[in-house]
Each structure stands twice: as C-alpha cells, then as structure tokens.
Amino acid sequence: MTKLTLGSHPFLLGFEQLERLVERTAKSGNEGYPPFNIEQTSETSYRITLAVAGFREDDLSITVEDRQLVIRGRQAEDAADRVFLHRGIAARQFQRSFVLADGVEVSGATMENGLLHVDLQRAVPESVVQKIDIRKA
Numbered sequence: 001m002t003k004l005t006l007g008s009h010p011f012l013l014g015f016e017q018l019e020r021l022v023e024r025t026a027k028s029g030n031e032g033y034p035p036f037n038i039e040q041t042s043e044t045s046y047r048i049t050l051a052v053a054g055f056r057e058d059d060l061s062i063t064v065e066d067r068q069l070v071i072r073g074r075q076a077e078d079a080a081d082r083v084f085l086h087r088g089i090a091a092r093q094f095q096r097s098f099v100l101a102d103g104v105e106v107s108g109a110t111m112e113n114g115l116l117h118v119d120l121q122r123a124v125p126e127s128v129v130q131k132i133d134i135r136k137a
Contacts, residue, residue: 045107047117050071054075069106075093105122106121
C-alpha cells in the first residue's frame, strides 16, 4: 500500500511544506502544562494566553524559530533557607511550541495577573491577478 502525500497529488503543487508543517505539529509535545487559550481577537489577529503563575517576566522567553513560536519558562532556584512543610506549587520549567502560518507575526507580549498574553497579527495578502503571455516555441 502506498502512502498518499500532498506532494504526490497533481492538483496540489507546492504544498510539500504544508505536509512537513502537519508532521512537525503532530510531533510537538501535547503535555498540559502550562494551560493555555487561543482566541481570535479580530479578523486578522489572535491571542495566545498562558497561565504562568509564579513566573516573572525574567523567567520567560519568547522566540520565533523557523516559523515556530516557542515560549519557555524557567524559574530561578528558591533560596536555600526556605523550609517547605508542603510544596504543592510546582516550580518546573516548560516549553510550549505553536507553529505559525506564513504571514503570521508576533506583534507583542504582555504579562498580567499571572497570565502571559502573546499577540499575533496575520498580514492579509493582496489579491493579485497576473496575466501570462503565451509565446511561440
């Protein structure tokens, strides 16, 4: 049995990148920490909100690597003089990745009440009609 790929279909020319994108998204971790929301704030903008209680702005980093938004959190070690009788608040590091479509850019990030908001903006492509001249061979 042969595997049908997007690049092998005659009407889907140039969609090999989409197939790689789907594979990369499937391989990304599906862990539940930290929890997040994705909302559409307008026709061309989105907001990703992560619950990062206990993290400071300095503990977080946001990068875009090869069309992939990567949000990392690493808390500094607690002072050695603290003695916990119970420790129910995890101080663990995390990495969340989101694959961005072409034309989607990060427009900013804000921290508010333990929530990290990452705003995304999608550029609307211009509608272009191109006439192709036919030459004689």
